[in-house]
Amino acid sequence: MGRTQGWKLAVGCALLAGATLAVAQDAPVVTGDKRVDKLLSQMTLEEKITLIHGTQEDPKVYQGQAGYLAGVPRLGIPGLRLADGPPGVLTRHPSQAETATMGVAATFSEKDAEANGLVIGREDRALGIDVSLQPFVNIDRDLEFGRGYNTFGEDPYLTSVMGAAEIKGIQSQHVMAQVKHYVGYDSDGTSTYIDDQTLHEVYVAPFDAAVKADVSSIMCSYNRLNGTFACGNKDSLTTILRDQIGFKGFVTSDWGATHAVNFINAGLDMEMPGEPAENAPFSLPSFFDLKPVPAAPDMSKLSAMIEDNDNMFGNHIPEEPAKQPGDLGDFGTKLDPKKLKEALADGTVTEAAITRAAGRVLYEIVHFGYMDGQSKHDVTTQAIEANAKIIEKTGEDSAVLLKNDGAALPLKDLDSVVLIGPTAAQVDAIGINGERSVGLPERQIGPLAAMKKISGKNIQFAVADDMTGTTIPAAMLTHDGKPGLLRTTGDKQQTDAQLDFTKKNGKALAANSIVKWTGEINVPAAGNYWIYLQALGANAVINLDGKKLSATGAFQGGVHGDILQANQDNVIPTPDGLDNVRRAVDLTAGAHKVEITTSDDTSKAPVQMRLNWYTPQQRQADHDAAIAAAKKAKTAVVFVWTRLEPVFGLPGDQDKLVEEIAAVNPNTVVVLNTSQPVALPWVDKVKAVLEMWWPGDEGGWATANILLGKTSPAGRLPVTWAKKLTDYAATNPRFPERSKKGVGHKTTYSEGVHLGYRWFDKENVEPLFAFGHGLSYTTFEYSGLKIAKAADGGLDVSLTIKNTGGVDSDEVPQVYLGAPGSGPQDAQFPVRKLVAFDRVQIGAGKSQTVSLHVPERQLQYWSTKDQKWVTLTASRTLSVGGSSRALPLKQPVE
Incomplete structure (x- = not known):
């Protein structure tokens, strides 16, 4: 529901209580809304402060969402739950994976964007969420920006239209949308400099459109803008956002982006995450509360915690280059230890500033009907089938046919077609988990199975790169010179011939089991082995030869779902729906000590654990089999994928695979599952290239319908596809100040309004595929x-x-x-x-x-x-x- 509809509810209630309305006219004017101002006049200072900072929800009902704002029960003001995307909803409850944001942009359809917003809002509503932390309307100006994949592309107008439409869809479901990240958060550089014209025309423009779409709230960003933190920048938060654009809602800090209590004077209304949990291993500073000033946060603890739990965005997998340690920049640091109590005492902050901020939050609570029966924190049935239809249609509408020589697509003569690659058998629904919903594995039908179902043909398949692997054989596992691994549960011990406990084989362990397995893996020959730790219902860590090899990426208090979900750590889950933590390690022949330990993820689900591997010999055999299958077929369809690394490239040997297949089969088609452009060194050697992005749970059906010609592709590129990375404005080595590293720790958007295709036009650079490009049948x-x-x-x-x-x-x-x-x-x-x-x-x-x-x-x-x-x-x-x-x-x- 939007603000207008909520206003009608509020007015109706006020008219029924005529006497109350009459009294309300005497309340001091803060927001200009009589009901809101009346409530503010009744609130104590402490109650107003409750509405401007996050706190911890009761663990009995906490849903693992990103944040929680306590309400004021005395006055009937409910609390707010805030949950991450985009896209989708990330809580303790698995929810549907929608087409990735870049895919939604590729539809070039305002209707599709609004429909996706509706799906997101419906999911929020079903899962008891009030504030949906999306859409993400920053600009994809730099392919090295680690979150560029979450954008609507490089164009401010396209972003504005699609973002505004998604907001309308979300808010139609009685859910507040919180558009993010305001502003200049378009680079991994922590301090961005943008000239005034460019700031307004390019980077503020999507937020302006969001305000016109009646968005409830805006999240300010981590970076400094023109030298001042974005969440404490009066020029952007007050002069531009309030005075020029006329925004009436509230501004929330990104998590840990508040650095001083006086940010409230610049225009920040709500601090997140706010008060830390008791005994938290690490807590971000909190300013907008009356609690004592805490000690400065130990950033080394945060770095260690992230490393210990791998990474909420999934650590590197064997096909990807090893991650370099990230620079946390100013995240979580404090400029001033002063908090509200001290600031009120010395006049740094006035009660009027607190009242103004609380009024903006309360205004939205009232106008979304949350005080009139629309507040909903219970978890109810999700509209899975209705949502699935929209997700599948979006997946189809997002498909961009980049190249199609000789009408290679749609596919013909399916009896002589072979699909190659792991994402042909399993749909690459989400790409990387990020802060998005990670999907429902039970709905994720792969393109191969979907094509067989639709066509009735027995289409051939070759995996090339087996992401499932095989369970390490019992003959390879020992402990203390005896067969099998030693399992320890509390004070009980027993021997397991293999580590393979799943629902599928009927051997899943009891919920909340805390288990340790120890022993040795006896490697038959030296080589590079890929070890796969597959789990669900528990967190898990594997140590090899006394050193940590890997761990599942979820952890309690992680505010991104809290429990382990199947798509947490790999491109795809296992075929039976387990999280799949995959690592490469060089091993010598002989025994290697192994230890696997679990910890409770509070899901109360059966604990499933499996230890698989992919030997170098099997990798070579699968590769050779794929080349042989391609050589025998009339048409070879190669599925390739990427996540975040390498930038502008396909991970692992995928380029080499395409080159080798194209060399033996002149009718090679490539299906891309990416969310950013990548180099295509083989593009002239293949007949067709189809970009399917990260299409969500129903993407297998969408891909099948496009390949089979049931639907004609009509998506368009929301970002220019260059021939090389250095062709882009932000990664052109002639302009080091534009890069994420910048010059003197300053990233200057010196290209001005000439970003994306505008830069290619200005410089007369020929792209590989232009912005807006897309073929059809x-x-x-x-x-x-x-x-x-x-x-x-x-x-x-x-x-x-x-x-x-x-x-x-x-x-x-x-x-x-x-x-x-x-x-x-x-x-x-x-x-x-x-x-x-x-x-x-x-x-x-x-x-x-x-x-x-x-x-x-x-x-x-x-x-x-x-x-x-x-x-x-x-x-x-x-x-x-x-x-x-x-x-x-x-x-x-x-």
Whole structure:
């Protein structure tokens, strides 16, 4: 539910209590809303403070969500639960995995974005969550930004439209959306510098659109912006957000992004995570409470805790390069030890500032109906089937056909097709866990099985890289010279021939079992072995030869679901739905000591544990079998994947695999599961390339429908696909100040408004695939461009699109505005910028008139001199077509 609907509820209740309304008129004006101001006038200082900082929820009902804000029961003000995405909802309860954000962007469909928001809101509602910490509307300006995969791409207008639509969907379900991260959080650099025009036109623009979409709240970011912490930056939080944009909701800090109590004076309203749990191994500083000033946080403990628990984003797997130690930057550090009690005493913070912040939070609580029966913290049945239909459609709509020589797709003669790669048999639903829902493994049907089901054909398969492995044989395991591993449970001991306890084989251990296995693995020959620790229902650690090899990535108090879930640590879970922690290790022939210990993850689920491996001999055999299968088939479809590392590359030997398969089969098709561009050194040697992103739980069906031609692909690239990493503005070595490392610990966005495709246009660099590019199984012809001035000051654009092929398909017309022939010397203008788009369905051989609207704001530029939006009168060219580099229709406009 949005603010408007909540307002009707609030007014209705107030009118029923006429006397209360009359009294409320005498309350001091804080928010301008009588009911909210009345409540504020009744609250004590301590109660107001309760509404501006996080605290710990009762462990009996805590859902493992990111944060909790206590309410004021005396006045009927409920608490708020805040849960992470995007996309989806991350709590103790597994929930559906939606198509990744970049995939949603690739649909170029406002309807799809809103539908995905609806799914997210429905999941939040079912799981008892009030505030959904999404959408993520930062800009994908730097492929080395570790969270760029979570964005809607490189264009501010596309991001604005898709983000706003997702907000509407989320809030339609009585759930607050919290758009993030405001602002300049588009790099791993911790201190970003952005000029005023670029800040407004590119990086603030999606937040402006979010405010216009009535978003409840905004999360401020970790970085410094132009020298000042974003969560304590008065220029951005007050001057821009409040005064210029008119935001009425509340601003929450990112977790640990508050560094001083006076951030409240700059415009920060709510601190998260706030008060730490008792006996927490590490706690972030908390300022917005009345508790004593704590000791400075020991950041080495945080680093050790992350290392000890591997990583909430999953540590490196055998195909990936080893992770380099991360720089925590200013995370969790304090600039001033003063807290509210001391700040109130010396006047650094006034009660009026606290009242203002509490009023903004309360305003949203009231206007979302949470005081009128809409607060819901019980966990109820999820709308799985209804959500699944949207997830599958989004997966299909997001598919981008990058290349299709000789109409290699859709596939024909399925009796002579072979699918190759682990993500052909199991859908790469989420890519990497991040802060998103990790999905329901029981729903994750792989593309191979889906294609067999749809077609009725027995399609061939070769794994090439077996991510499941085989259980280490009993003959290889000993302890104290005896067969098997020694299992210790409390004061009881017994011998297990193998470590293989699962629901599938009927040997799962009792819930809450705390177990240790010790012994030796007897390696038959020296080599690089891949060891797979597979678990569910418990956390687990494996030590080899006295050193820690790996551990499951969940831990209690992790505020990202809290319990171990199946997609926590690998590209895909095991086929029987276990988390799969995979590590490579060089082993000599002979005995190697092994120790595996579990700890309770509080899920109360049966404990499943398995120890598998993938020997170097089997890896070679699987590789050779894949090449042989490709050589025998008429068409080879190779599935490749990536997570975060390496940047702009496929992990492991996947490029080599594609090259070898293409060498033996001239009809090679590649299916990508990525969320960022990667180098494609073999692109000229394969017939077709299909980008399926990370398509969510239903992605196997979506992939099958595209490959089989049941659906014509029509997705478009939301980010330019370069030929090499150094072609991008932020990773061009000529401009070191733009990189995440920056110069003097400052990352300067010196490319200004010329990022993404705008940079390629400005520098005349030819991309591999342009922004907005995407093919389909048909062709389209554009004609009849007409442009008229719109009533709102924008432009109305109409044209005719004809489907000139034999397949019904969607098409995505895009409108770009060129730079003025002459304009203000102190302003920047891209060669062209996206200003309108739509996604339309056109039948084979049919023509359709399409109308698009260019908002007035897209005709304007931000004047730094005048501090306002200005519309140019100079002539500019409006271009329309199927991508930023395919624009057949052009017309000058004033």
